[in-house]
Structures are given as C-alpha cells and as structure tokens.
Amino acid sequence: MGSTSSGRPVDARDRDNEGRARNARPRDGLGRPLPYGATGVARQAEGVVRVPRASVAEAQELLDAGRPFHAHEVFEDAWKSGPAEERELWRGLAQLAVGLTHSARGNVTGGARLLRRGAGAVEGWASSTGRRRPYDMDLAALADWARTLAEAVEGGAGPVDARERAPRLRGDPGA
Structure with a gap:
C-alpha cells in the first residue's frame, strides 16, 4: 500500500469512534475541505440534541459569523x-443554510436551487401546520430572503x- 505526501495510506479512510467513515480534514468557514495539517475553523459537533430555541440561537450566531455550512x-x-x-x-432551514x-x-445553480427549495419547504411546513412563527422565526420573511438572494445570485x-x-431567523436585527 502506498502513502500520500502527508504519510496517510492511499486507501485509508478517516473514521469516527464508531468506525463510520468521516472526513477528518480541516474545513474553512464555508465547509470546504482543506489539506491535512492546515488550520481550519472549529467544526460543529454532530448529533447534538438541543431544544429548538437553542438550535435557532446557535444557527443565528453561525450565520452572523459567515459560517452557513456550520449553521446547516x-x-x-x-x-x-x-x-x-x-x-x-x-x-x-438546513437547505436555506446550504443554499x-x-x-x-460561487455555485450559482446549486445555491439558487437550494435557496428556493428551502423557501418552499418552510412555507409548505407553515401552511400545513398553520404555524407561521415557530420559535419566533419569521418563516415568510425567510422565504422572501431566500428567493431574493436566489434571484441576485x-x-x-x-x-x-x-x-x-x-x-x-427571527426577522429582527436584535434576534
């Protein structure tokens, strides 16, 4: 078996503690993989159970920091x-963040498509449940934001x- 310049075996896969394949490469603020050994941004822990309002607050902090991949x-x-x-x-909401x-x-097609898909999903959910402002989120404003951004992109x-x-997420500057 050969190895890469980083000394990693060519066919080795990064794995988590349970043995599942997980890419351990560092990532930049937009979630793009960086070379092994590079300095990236801290990754979000996966599988964290939060109360909904904590999810909204943490995602907003990440969005405000320019880290939508992590908010997703x-x-x-x-x-x-x-x-x-x-x-x-x-x-x-995850689709909006990925959009x-x-x-x-700079992915025009993928960005616009996911923004529109996410807008449709949150509007569809609001229509089917009658809940327009779950956890104080303004779903109509989010859908409008997404469609406006898709058009701009x-x-x-x-x-x-x-x-x-x-x-x-909550529609007001202080949220």
Whole structure:
C-alpha cells in the first residue's frame, strides 16, 4: 500500500469512534475541505440534541459569523433529533443554510436551487401546520430572503459574502 505526501495510506479512510467513515480534514468557514495539517475553523459537533430555541440561537450566531455550512449542521441535528412533525421545517432551514453556503462559494445553480427549495419547504411546513412563527422565526420573511438572494445570485451577484447576506431567523436585527 502506498502513502500520500502527508504519510496517510492511499486507501485509508478517516473514521469516527464508531468506525463510520468521516472526513477528518480541516474545513474553512464555508465547509470546504482543506489539506491535512492546515488550520481550519472549529467544526460543529454532530448529533447534538438541543431544544429548538437553542438550535435557532446557535444557527443565528453561525450565520452572523459567515459560517452557513456550520449553521446547516445545527439545523440538521434538529431535523434528525426533533419531533417528526417538525422535520420538514428543520430540513428546509438546513437547505436555506446550504443554499447560502453554495452562493458564497460561487455555485450559482446549486445555491439558487437550494435557496428556493428551502423557501418552499418552510412555507409548505407553515401552511400545513398553520404555524407561521415557530420559535419566533419569521418563516415568510425567510422565504422572501431566500428567493431574493436566489434571484441576485442568478443575476450575477455571486459569490456573495455569507456574513453580509445572512438571514435574520427571527426577522429582527436584535434576534
């Protein structure tokens, strides 16, 4: 078996403590893998169970810091660990964060597509449940934000600055 310049065996896979394949390469603020040994940003712990308001607050902090990829991981935890009737909401929020991630990376098609898909998911969830402001989030404003950003990205605005274009989950500047 050969090895790479980092000394890692060519066919070795990074694995977590349970033996599942997990890429251990450091990541930048937009979640892109960096070379082994490079300094990246701290990764979000996976599989964390939070109360919904804590998920919203932590995701907003990450969005405000220009780290939408990491915010998506918080939403993904909520989607996977929360009640079944809220999974579509959290999945839609994760799609919005990934849409912003792709838009910041300069991926026009993927960014716009995920922003629109996430907007549709949160609106669909709100319509089906009658809940327009779960956990004080303004879902209509988030959907509008996503569609406006998708249009801007497709119109040549990208790559966008993730920090400057981050949504306000609760719709107000102090949220």
